[in-house]
Amino acid sequence: MRLAGGVDVGSRMTKAVVIAADGRERNGAILGRGSLYTRFDLAAAAAQAMEAALADAGATRADLVYQAATGYGRYQAMERDLQITEITCHARGGVALMPDARTILDLGAQNARAFRILGSGRVVGFRMNDKCASGAGRFIERVARALEVELERVGPLSLQADAPCAISSICAVLAESEVINHVTNGETIPNILQGTHASIADRLCSLVRQVGLEPPFALTGGVARNRGLVHAIEERLGVPVLLHRDAEHAGAYGAALLGRQRLRQLAAATTA
Template identity: 45%
Template sequence: MLVAGIDIGSGTTKCIIVDGDGHVRGRAAIRTKADFEKVSQEVLEAAKAEGGLANEEVAYVATTGLGRYAVSFRDIQITDLTCGARGAATVVPSTRYVLDIGAQCSRAIKLREGGKVKEFHMNEKCAAGSGGFLERAAKYLEVTVADIGPMSLRAGKPQAISSVCAVLAESEIINHISEGVSVENILRGIHNSLADRALSMLTRVGLDGDVTLIGGVALQEGMVAALREKLGVPVHVPEHPHLTAALGAALLGLQRLRKMSMATAA
C-alpha cells in the first residue's frame, strides 16, 4: 500500500510517497506551473520513478499547499499548517515550534502533543518576509539562489536591511550595491532581516523551545546561521526541509486511509 503527499507551493511542487508502515519510498520536487493538476501528476510520477515504483499503484493521495484544491485525483486535501506541523514533528521529535519560510509567505507554528497545531502566526502581507524576496534579491545581485547561502556565510560586516516593505527593501539593496557594499554583506543583511521577522512571529506564539525550520529557504546555510544567532534556542533543519509538508500530507493521508480501512472491516 502506497500513499502520496503532494505539496503544491507557489514556487515548487513536492511529493513524498510512503508505504503502509510510514516509511518514505520515493520523493521529488519540481517547479510549480500554472496547471496545478498537470504539475501534481508530473511530480507524483517523478517520485515514483525516484523510488523505483513506476509499476506500483498509489492507493491514496493527499494534497496540501496553495494548489491543494486544484488536483482532481486527490482523495483528501489538508492545510499546509497541519501538514508542516506533522512532518516537522515526525522528523524532529523534539520540535515545539515550526518556522516555515516559503516562497510566498512565512509562518510560525506552536505545536501540542502529537505534532498538532496549537497556535500560529503568519506573515503574508508583504513578500519581504518570504523566500520569493530572496529570489528577487539574487537577480539584483546577479547570483544564483544556490549561491545565496554560502555567500551569506562569508559576510564580514552584514549590511542591515531596515525596510519592512519588499519594494522599499529592493530599493535599499540597489542603493547598497551602488555604494559598493559587498554582495556577501548584503545577503547576510537580508538573512538577518528575515531572522528578525521570524523572531517576531515566533515571539507572538510564545517561543520557549526547540524550533524546526522547514521550507526551501532552510536549504540556505546563511539563513540557518542567522536564525541560530537571533533566536537563542536550538534550531533544527531536517535532511529534506523543503519536503516536510509533503511528508506530513503523506503521513496524514496514511492515517486517514487506515481509519477508513478499519471502518470498512468493522
C-alpha cells in the first residue's frame, strides 16, 4: 500500500497519522494513529510517532511515500518532505473531521488558536493567545499537579462543583499559588477545578469573539477531551461544541491531507 503521513510535533505531545496516498483528498480516512510525549528529542519523537501510526495501519516505513510535518517542532522531523504551519493544518484537518465547522478553537499545551474558516478549509480569520503560560494545557496541568489530581479526572471532577472559586491569575505559575491558597482556605477540589476552567474559558472565548464566532463551532487539540472545560466554553459562547474522536490528531491529519495534495501536484508535473 502507498501511504501519505502527517506528523504534528507539539510542545507536549507528538501525533502522527497515515492515510492512503491515493483516493479523494477530502475523504481520506485515517488508517493509523500514533502519539507520544515529545520530551527533549524532537526528531526522535517525530520518527517514533510515525512508526506507531504505521504499525497501527499494519504498514511499514517502506509504504510511506510522502510525509508532511507541522507543529512547533516541524523542522526537527528529519524525514519530512514538506513542512506546514499549524494553523493551516488544523484548519484543513478540522474541517475534514467536522465538515460543518466554520469556527475552530485549537487547544494545545502551550498555545490556543481561534480561527474562522470556509468550507474548503481556508482560514479567513485568526487569533492566538499572547499571554505568558496561558496555554490551556499547561495551565490545567499545573493546577492538577498542585491538587494531586490525575489529568483524566480533572474534567469529571470539575462538573461536581457547587460554588466555583475565582481564579484571577492569567499566569500558570501565579495561578498555582492561588490554587494553594484556596486549598488552605478549605475550598473543595471540584470548586477549584471549575474555577480554573472558568478562568481559562473566559480567555479562550475572548479569542473566539475576536475572530467572529460563526457556528457551527468546533474544538481540536488534546485539551478538547476535558469535558469540564468544554462545558465552560459552551456556557460562555451559548452554542454547542462539535467534537470528534480524532480532534487530538487534527493537526497531523491536516498535514497528511496537504502532503497528499502536494504529492499529486508533483506527480502531475512529472507526467505533464
